[in-house]
Amino acid sequence: MEAVKDLVNxxxxxxxxxxxxxxxxxxxxxxxxxxxxxxxxxxxxRCDRNLSMGMNLGNMAKMLKxxxxxxxxxxKADDGSDSVTFxxxxxxxDKIADFEMKLMDIDSEHLGIPEAEYESIVRMPASExxxxxxxxxxxxxxVVISVTKEGVKFSTRGDIGTANIVCRQNxxxxxxxxxxxxxxxEPVTLTFALRYMNSFTKAxxxxxxxxxxxxxDLPIVVEYKIAEMGYLRFYLAPKIEExxxxxxxxEAVQTKSKxxxxxxxxxKAKAESKPSVMETEDEExxxxxxxxxxxxxxxxxxxxxETNGEVEVMxxx
Amino acid sequence: MEAVKDLVNxxxxxxxxxxxxxxxxxxxxxxxxxxxxxxxxxxxxRCDRNLSMGMNLGNMAKMLKxxxxxxxxxxKADDGSDSVTFxxxxxxxDKIADFEMKLMDIDSEHLGIPEAEYESIVRMPASExxxxxxxxxxxxxxVVISVTKEGVKFSTRGDIGTANIVCRQNxxxxxxxxxxxxxxxEPVTLTFALRYMNSFTKAxxxxxxxxxxxxxDLPIVVEYKIAEMGYLRFYLAPKIEExxxxxxxxEAVQTKSKxxxxxxxxxKAKAESKPSVMETEDEExxxxxxxxxxxxxxxxxxxxxETNGEVEVMxxx
Amino acid sequence: MEAVKDLVNxxxxxxxxxxxxxxxxxxxxxxxxxxxxxxxxxxxxRCDRNLSMGMNLGNMAKMLKxxxxxxxxxxKADDGSDSVTFxxxxxxxDKIADFEMKLMDIDSEHLGIPEAEYESIVRMPASExxxxxxxxxxxxxxVVISVTKEGVKFSTRGDIGTANIVCRQNxxxxxxxxxxxxxxxEPVTLTFALRYMNSFTKAxxxxxxxxxxxxxDLPIVVEYKIAEMGYLRFYLAPKIEExxxxxxxxEAVQTKSKxxxxxxxxxKAKAESKPSVMETEDEExxxxxxxxxxxxxxxxxxxxxETNGEVEVMxxx
Numbered sequence: 001m002e003a004v005k006d007l008v009n010x011x012x013x014x015x016x017x018x019x020x021x022x023x024x025x026x027x028x029x030x031x032x033x034x035x036x037x038x039x040x041x042x043x044x045x046r047c048d049r050n051l052s053m054g055m056n057l058g059n060m061a062k063m064l065k066x067x068x069x070x071x072x073x074x075x076k077a078d079d080g081s082d083s084v085t086f087x088x089x090x091x092x093x094d095k096i097a098d099f100e101m102k103l104m105d106i107d108s109e110h111l112g113i114p115e116a117e118y119e120s121i122v123r124m125p126a127s128e129x130x131x132x133x134x135x136x137x138x139x140x141x142x143v144v145i146s147v148t149k150e151g152v153k154f155s156t157r158g159d160i161g162t163a164n165i166v167c168r169q170n171x172x173x174x175x176x177x178x179x180x181x182x183x184x185x186e187p188v189t190l191t192f193a194l195r196y197m198n199s200f201t202k203a204x205x206x207x208x209x210x211x212x213x214x215x216x217d218l219p220i221v222v223e224y225k226i227a228e229m230g231y232l233r234f235y236l237a238p239k240i241e242e243x244x245x246x247x248x249x250x251e252a253v254q255t256k257s258k259x260x261x262x263x264x265x266x267x268k269a270k271a272e273s274k275p276s277v278m279e280t281e282d283e284e285x286x287x288x289x290x291x292x293x294x295x296x297x298x299x300x301x302x303x304x305x306e307t308n309g310e311v312e313v314m315x316x317x
Numbered sequence: 318m319e320a321v322k323d324l325v326n327x328x329x330x331x332x333x334x335x336x337x338x339x340x341x342x343x344x345x346x347x348x349x350x351x352x353x354x355x356x357x358x359x360x361x362x363r364c365d366r367n368l369s370m371g372m373n374l375g376n377m378a379k380m381l382k383x384x385x386x387x388x389x390x391x392x393k394a395d396d397g398s399d400s401v402t403f404x405x406x407x408x409x410x411d412k413i414a415d416f417e418m419k420l421m422d423i424d425s426e427h428l429g430i431p432e433a434e435y436e437s438i439v440r441m442p443a444s445e446x447x448x449x450x451x452x453x454x455x456x457x458x459x460v461v462i463s464v465t466k467e468g469v470k471f472s473t474r475g476d477i478g479t480a481n482i483v484c485r486q487n488x489x490x491x492x493x494x495x496x497x498x499x500x501x502x503e504p505v506t507l508t509f510a511l512r513y514m515n516s517f518t519k520a521x522x523x524x525x526x527x528x529x530x531x532x533x534d535l536p537i538v539v540e541y542k543i544a545e546m547g548y549l550r551f552y553l554a555p556k557i558e559e560x561x562x563x564x565x566x567x568e569a570v571q572t573k574s575k576x577x578x579x580x581x582x583x584x585k586a587k588a589e590s591k592p593s594v595m596e597t598e599d600e601e602x603x604x605x606x607x608x609x610x611x612x613x614x615x616x617x618x619x620x621x622x623e624t625n626g627e628v629e630v631m632x633x634x
Numbered sequence: 635m636e637a638v639k640d641l642v643n644x645x646x647x648x649x650x651x652x653x654x655x656x657x658x659x660x661x662x663x664x665x666x667x668x669x670x671x672x673x674x675x676x677x678x679x680r681c682d683r684n685l686s687m688g689m690n691l692g693n694m695a696k697m698l699k700x701x702x703x704x705x706x707x708x709x710k711a712d713d714g715s716d717s718v719t720f721x722x723x724x725x726x727x728d729k730i731a732d733f734e735m736k737l738m739d740i741d742s743e744h745l746g747i748p749e750a751e752y753e754s755i756v757r758m759p760a761s762e763x764x765x766x767x768x769x770x771x772x773x774x775x776x777v778v779i780s781v782t783k784e785g786v787k788f789s790t791r792g793d794i795g796t797a798n799i800v801c802r803q804n805x806x807x808x809x810x811x812x813x814x815x816x817x818x819x820e821p822v823t824l825t826f827a828l829r830y831m832n833s834f835t836k837a838x839x840x841x842x843x844x845x846x847x848x849x850x851d852l853p854i855v856v857e858y859k860i861a862e863m864g865y866l867r868f869y870l871a872p873k874i875e876e877x878x879x880x881x882x883x884x885e886a887v888q889t890k891s892k893x894x895x896x897x898x899x900x901x902k903a904k905a906e907s908k909p910s911v912m913e914t915e916d917e918e919x920x921x922x923x924x925x926x927x928x929x930x931x932x933x934x935x936x937x938x939x940e941t942n943g944e945v946e947v948m949x950x951x
Contacts, residue, residue: 059477066452066480083478094487094497095445099456101478128729135700139733160693161717161735163700170728180728376794383769383797400795411804411814412762416773418795 004033004232005057006199012106013053015077019045019230023111031196032219032235034113041229053077053084054106063099077103113235118213118221119186120147124167125178126210126224130201132165137194139163142239146189147214152182156194177208188214190238197222200234321350321549322374323516329423332368332394336547340428348513349536349552351430358546370394370401371423380416394420430552435530435538436503437464441484442495443527443541447518449482454511456480459556463506464531469499473511494525505531508556514539517551638667638866639691640833646740647687649711653679653864657745665830666853666869668747675863687711687718688740697733711737747869752847752855753820754781758801759812760844760858764835766799771828773797776873780823781848786816790828811842822848825873831856834868 004011004022011024022035039045067073067088074087086099132154136143140156140163147153151168170180204210206224213221219235226232321328321339328341339352356362384390384405391404403416449471453460457473457480464470468485487497521527523541530538536552543549638645638656645658656669673679701707701722708721715737722731766788770777774790774797781787785802804814838844840858847855853869860866 056477062455062477063480066455092487094485095482096485097452097480097482099478099480135731138696138700160690160696161733163697163731163733165729165731168728168730170726373794379772379794380797383772409804411802412799413802414769414797414799416795416797 004035004203005061006202007031007033007196007234008057010054010056010104010106013055015047015051015053017047017050021230025111026196030193030237031199032111032113034231034233034235036230037226038230041226049079051077051079054104055084055101056104059101063101066097066099068095116215116218117185118218119184119215120188120213121183122147122152122180122212122214123182123209124152124180124212126201126204126207128167128180129210129212130204132167133194133197133201136163136165137198141194142191143194143197144189144191145212145214145220146187147182147184148187149182149184152180152212179209186216188216190214190216190220192220192236192238196234196236200236203232203234206232321352321520322378323519324348324350324513324551325374327371327373327421327423330370330372332364332370334364334367336362342428343513347510347554348516349428349430351548351550351552353547354543355547358543366396368394368396371421372401372418373421376418380418383414383416385412433532433535434502435535436501436532437505437530438500439464439469439497439529439531440499440526441469441497441529443518443521443524445484445497446527446529447521449484450511450514450518453480453482454515458511459508460511460514461506461508462529462531462537463504464499464501465504466499466501469497469529496526503533505533507531507533507537509537509553510556513551513553517553520549520551523549638669638837639695640836641665641667641830641868642691644688644690644738644740647689649681649685649687651681651684659745660830664827664871665833666745666747668865668867668869670864671860672864675860683713685711685713688738689718689735690738693735697735700731700733702729750849750852751819752852753818753849754822754847755817756781756786756814756846756848757816757843758786758814758846760835760838760841762801762814763844763846764838766801767828767831767835770797770799771832775828776825777828777831778823778825779846779848779854780821781816781818782821783816783818786814786846813843820850822850824848824850824854826854826870827873830868830870834870837866837868840866 004024007026008024009027011022014021014023017039019036019038019041021037023032025032039047063086064073067086068090070091071088072091074085074089076085076087077083082103083100084103086101088095088097088099090096133143136154136156139160140158142156144155145152146155149169151166153164153166155164156162167180169182170178200222201210203224206226209225211221211223211225213223219237222234222236224232321341324343325341326344328339331338331340334356336353336355336358338354340349342349356364380403381390384403385407387408388405389408391402391406393402393404394400399420400417401420403418405412405414405416407413450460453471453473456477457475459473461472462469463472466486468483470481470483472481473479484497486499487495517539518527520541523543526542528538528540528542530540536554539551539553541549638658641660642658643661645656648655648657651673653670653672653675655671657666659666673681697720698707701720702724704725705722706725708719708723710719710721711717717734717736720733720735722729722733724730767777770788770790773794774792776790778789779786780789783803785800787798787800789798790796801814803816804812834856835844837858840860843859845855845857845859847857853871856868856870858866
């Protein structure tokens with residue numbers, strides 16, 4: 001919730017017989033968040049009719065914070081009602097709390113997100129990824145993520161200097177939650193705003209591993225699995241550098257991304273690529289993140305606003 | 318100290334042969350705090366003459382924070398002196414600190430608080446009560462406390478929705494510090510400002526249980542026992558809702574408090590009582606907390622300002 | 635680093651074959667910090683030519699915070715380069731980070747600090763000293779440190795009252811890190827600004843003991859040993875009270891410092907010395923800390939700015 005709340009104020013929760021889902025874009029239309037909780041994951045789940053509930057996520061988080069750690073949480077919404085009820089019962093039934101929250105009418109379209117083939121998929125410890133995003137944001141504003149067979153490199157550049165962090169493929173260890181696994185069809189180098197990345201990584205407590213999917217012309221997908229129930233996914237459009245479309249610069253950038261993958265020659269490579277990098281930096285202010293909505297076709301727009309129904313979700317936390 | 322400091326800036330500490338006491342009202346004259354530490358509770362206590370010491374509680378807290386956890390604390394005041402000395406000695410006597418604090422002349426009357434018969438007395442875990450006040454204050458500004466034989470209900474209402482937390486009578490458990498015990502002569506429903514409640518609950522570390530005494534026309538008493546020594550008590554005048562004095566509304570409110578005690582029929586009851594609740598809310602702005610001083614007669618005004626003496630208090634923390 | 639960063643923004647790190655050193659004054663020229671890390675303390679240390687690197691300490695701290703606890707840290711600077719590289723390698727070599735920071739041209743002279751004979755040297759637990767400075771700064775702005783054979787006394791005075799903390803000589807205990815040892819040639823009483831002391835004590839995590847050296851006309855030295863490698867030293871000029879140079883007052887102050895060392899007669903002594911203390915306090919605003927640069931001759935000014943070279947420092951943290 002914290003991670004979602006950071007990006008989005010209000011969102012529609014869609015309830016159907018198969019589960020509970022949420023999809024919302026941040027106000028700048030650069031990042032999208034998608035949550036899925038399958039009905040199998042709840043101890044008791046009943047949804048008689050599809051229902052879309054517009055909630056203020058800040059207020060929802062306030063109410064959920066009032067639940068005790070071992071409380072049984074029940075979420076209840078009646079057909080046609082303008083409110084949702086959260087019930088928290090202590091294990092001994094000595095304390096029973098019910099919180100009623102007003103619902104909102106939110107005008108939103110359900111965007112279908114195509115299941116794309118990604119050029120590179122990195123699976124790594126979620127805490128490691130969070131640490132890297134946090135560390136890099138003390139130096140710069142954007143992160144360049146480059147994937148090669150050997151590893152994934154996160155780079156940034158700021159007023160005080162530069163930083164490169166390389167995580168190597170690492171599959172042979174005993175603890176699968178500490179593995180770093182790279183499935184690469186094509187090497188990719190993409191640039192993202194660290195501000196959004198640091199919002200996404202607030203979901204780190206949900207899962208031990210994070211999966212990062214990258215393709216040249218697609219938004220990055222940062223996915224946290226929610227144990228046996230579903231997932232929380234973040235989509236972020238890459239920053240487009242205008243010079244990438246111009247011949248000479250594109251080549252220079254290409255050179256850079258190739259040489260940087262070989263740490264041994266790094267010092268030399270850096271010297272060579274410096275001019276182009278410097279220009280890239282200068283022009284960064286004139287480049288903008290391509291809004292997500294434009295960067296891919298809206299495949300299955302299905303407005304859910306007419307549907308109404310009764311939904312009852314019961315979950316043992 | 319933290320709990321008291323929050324409400325009151327300056328207060329007179331009264332020392333006599335029987336113990337150490339403090340009584341002070343907050344600046345708005347809505348809440349009163351009373352502290353009693355009996356002389357038996359100190360390892361060594363000597364008070365030759367009654368003495369009233371006016372102290373700034375913020376400064377006193379600053380000085381007491383300088384004591385180590387295992388230090389022997391000695392509080393010393395000489396006859397006619399305008400200062401009090403706090404001495405902190407480490408168990409090994411290797412570190413000895415003395416802090417001298419200037420006293421103040423505080424104009425105050427010692428209010429006698431009548432030992433009233435309360436219609437309902439609730440004893441519950443102090444941490445549970447603190448948690449409830451904190452949780453409710455994320456939703457609303459006031460808490461309605463309703464006591465019935467089955468349990469005590471804390472309710473609030475705010476812009477984002479409503480909340481009801483019911484704690485059931487619970488005496489049969491092994492751990493007495495987790496019990497919730499209700500002694501009820503008469504069901505009571507009273508409204509209080511959560512802001513004060515959250516100040517009171519800063520005293521939670523003092524005791525495992527809190528005792529809450531309620532009567533229709535009296536201030537609430539929130540009491541924390543201080544192990545074998547005395548108590549820290551908070552008094553708070555209830556918020557008076559004007560419509561309570563009017564027939565129709567009073568009945569509606571009555572209905573509400575009765576029906577809400579039966580959680581099974583809650584949804585229906587809530588729908589019925591809604592109109593009156595809405596009006597209550599609207600009028601809340603025109604109602605005000607009755608100042609404590611007016612809500613009960615001043616029984617034993619005994620100005621202690623002339624008394625002077627020598628007092629020496631020694632306490633092993 | 636935190637302790638140094640607090641006092642100084644930019645500083646020159648001097649690298650030579652024998653080690654790594656830093657010396658810098660705070661902007662008000664009242665405090666001086668000196669760091670020495672001998673080459674023997676590093677696992678691998680190579681420095682081909684003397685090199686002075688001007689670094690912004692805030693930026694350096696940002697980058698060093700990106701190192702993991704068990705990382706191997708390598709600091710590298712090339713001859714004639716305008717940047718320094720910090721490399722952090724995880725123990726398993728799975729994560730390799732390099733951070734490049736721009737260097738600065740800092741105009742500074744290397745001050746030679748004469749090895750003086752101090753009248754009193756106090757060695758005490760670093761955490762105890764930090765606690766005392768923190769506690770006293772809740773009461774006043776300056777600390778008077780008085781050393782006698784029996785112990786060291788820290789006193790302050792502020793609007794809300796006064797405080798005296800005495801730490802007694804204590805050598806016979808089993809744990810040497812908890813000892814308080816006083817080597818006294820001559821009793822000393824000196825006054826210092828607590829603001830600086832509280833900056834110095836940020837170095838407390840470095841060492842279990844702190845060594846405080848005091849002489850009437852010299853800056854205090856607060857030294858933290860860095861295990862087997864070197865030290866971090868802070869120098870602070872005492873506050874000079876003008877009346878000390880005048881006969882009558884000097885005597886009164888003298889009396890005070892003598893009597894205060896005997897806690898038994900303290901109350902009486904305090905009463906006697908009060909007039910002078912009051913005057914001292916009044917005049918404090920007109921007195922100023924003697925800048926360090928003037929309080930001692932510059933012995934070995936050796937400007938290192940021309941030297942240039944290559945340095946490579948490797949350290950296992």
